[in-house]
Amino acid sequence: MPLLLTEEQSMLRDSARGLISDKAPVAHLRHLRDSRDETGFSRELWATFAEMGFAGLLVPEEHGGSGLNAVEAGVVMEEIGRTLMPSPFLSTAVLAASALTRAGSAAQKAEYLPKIADGSLLAxxxxxxxxxxxxxxxxxxxxxxxxxxxxxxxxxxxxxxxxxxxxxxxxxxxxxxxxxxxxxxxxxxxxxxxxxxxxxxxxxxxxxxxxxxxxxxxxxxxxxxxxxGASAILDGVLGLGRGAVASEMVGLSEEVFGRTVAYLKERKQFGKLIGEFQALQHRAAQLYIEIEITRAAVLKALQTLDSDPADAAALVAVAKARAGATATRAVQEGVQMHGGMGMTDQFDIGFFMKRARVCEELFGDSNYHADQLACLRGY
CATH class of the missing domain: 2.40.110.10 (Butyryl-CoA Dehydrogenase, subunit A, domain 2)
Structure with a gap:
């Protein structure tokens, strides 16, 4: 299968990007943090998410959702990663919806899934x-x-x-x-x-x-x-969750890369744009390569979760481990290339570094997944 999004998936990406970049830039997260908001996310924005079908992305059509799959969830998570948007999409629309769809009784599905799809239930x-x-x-x-x-x-x-x-x-x-x-x-x-x-x-x-x-x-x-018998259920739910978090880290990494390259093109040192220094060009080029390889690994894992979930464990482990390492490298390079400004709270790059650290730990860090991969390979 080509490591490319289909036309429908690209349209979904564009729709999510338009909404999230407009309604939830990094300034949105900063405001929620500084105001010590009790909820920690915008319920109004979540209602809009539900109206656009994102809350019910993985909910079967018979229960009011879109009945889509892991790749589509990853597409939305990648856009969330670009702006660090706080939302219950991962916890409710990905993990809970997947668990209930996979293992719920008819009564449980009928009670909870429509409410997840319309945004009225958080799980x-x-x-x-x-x-x-x-x-x-x-x-x-x-x-x-x-x-x-x-x-x-x-x-x-x-x-x-x-x-x-x-x-x-x-x-x-x-x-x-x-x-x-x-x-x-x-x-x-x-x-x-x-x-x-x-x-x-x-x-x-x-x-x-x-x-x-x-x-x-x-x-x-x-x-x-x-x-x-929950272990088998958790295998599927966590596989999807890890793929979703890996996608978020791809979006985070690409956004940090874009901001860093833009800064290299405008900051002057010794009378020259710092982007003209070959050492920084090499580091930026290497980071770009790392992000693209990681993007391919994550998309392959998500595609396999959809087409052959029984064989997806190793690919998911690779994707989550690599996404964590790439995001860590991206934010470290971003902070360093921004110089002293990168360490200040008034500059957004620090938010990306902190989120990358949390995502790295969420559902297993690189060491955990390296061990998982070794066990799957019989070591």
Missing amino acids: ALALDEGAKHRPLHTTMQAVRSGNGFRLTGAKAMVVDGHVADLLIVAARSAGSPGERDGLTLFLVDPKAKGVAIERTVMVDAHNAARITFDHVEVDADHVLGEID
Whole structure:
């Protein structure tokens, strides 16, 4: 398959770019940060997102969505990365919509998916528990109680968890931490008795939450998928999520590159434009090459998620690891080539550096995915 967008995907990209660049430039994020906005994103803009069909991008058509796939989600995420737009697109429209579509019962799909598509429901995946992404090391307990389960434990780095109307929670219903079998997903009302949510504003001015579950009762109707069988569901959901975050980092990297090249063409040193210095030209050229190779790797991973998801794990690992390394290089080069100005808060380049660092950790950093790839290759 050619590593190019189709005409329809290009139209989607242009539509998303027009809306996001107009309504959510980096100044939008800066305003939300400086005003200490309680939500951390614009609900009005999210409503516009839903009206344009972006919230229901992955929701099947029978439930009010567009029924599109991973490549299209990546297209929108790349545009989000260009302006660092804070929105619940990743948590709700990608992760939650995918989980419910893959594993939800008919009743669960009918109840939640139309609300995701119209923008009226926000959802969050509560998975990680520590400083690093280790989904199989889940220790949160799900103990059978009456007609359901009792959940006890804590989750960290729950993206958009502070505004979620629905939590998709991974807990261990059998086995020991580190074992693949024994994980179960639960649909939990964040207002349920025993749920405590603490908003954490991350270094990149985006939002996450710490959530504790103190003997939270969940009935059997709120189990998502098979009991003890969540690992297979998470493989697909996280594969899509990692591809989406990798796409965001491609957009972030390209925007930083464009801003840096523009600066090289206007800043003068010793009576010359600094872009005329060969050393800087070489560094800029190398960064451009890195971004284009990473773009190809990410698009290939997304295409494979759509065409042959069973064989996509290795490509997704490569894409996420490479996107993290490329974004890190892009922001470091960007800050350095901007000189002292690049280190100031009044200059936007620092926002990109902070977001790149968070995206690198989200759903596994480069080391995590290098290890995943080695395991898949039998090492």
